[in-house]
Amino acid sequence: MEKLIKELYDEWEVDNHLTEPEYIKFVKDTYEVLVEKAKSGKMTFYGELPAFNELKGRFKDAASKLIGLIVGACGEYEVTKGRPLISAIVISKDTGEPGRGFYSLSIVPHNLCLDTWEGQDIEPPEIVIKKRQEFWLSELQATLEYWGKHDT
Helix, strand or coil: CHHHHHHHHHHCCHHHCCCHHHHHHHHHHHHHHHHHHHHCCCCEEHHHCHHHHHHHHHHHHHHHHHHHHHHHHHHHHHHHCCCCCHHHHEECCCCCCCCHHHHHCCCCCHHHCHHHHHHHCCCCCHHHHHHHHHHHHHHHHHHHHHHHHCCC
């Protein structure tokens, strides 16, 4: 897990706010929280994650972006293990859906990927938004089913 986190730390340019050891600790701690939530069949809000509260105290406005990078790393780790995106259980209190960064993760189909549309300043058509929601709900269901049956 640590090797992947280090790679993402560099690729996602997290070093503007966190040191590499801090990022690794936040990701590992958050991953444990997400696994426990998923095992109990629950979703969680970004703001309920312990890492978010600590980050908000330190970075105020940047906390939302940072927690997205932490949760995203947890999802990418699951991809390397052949499991569904555990990050699907983390949602915004405002929208009831995952943040925009969810649609930038590596297993998101290219036609739904954030870079394909918003990354080029193109508003995605309604069908793309609908398909994104279907993808997310599929990952959410698969995550809760997987962790409902497995310990690790």
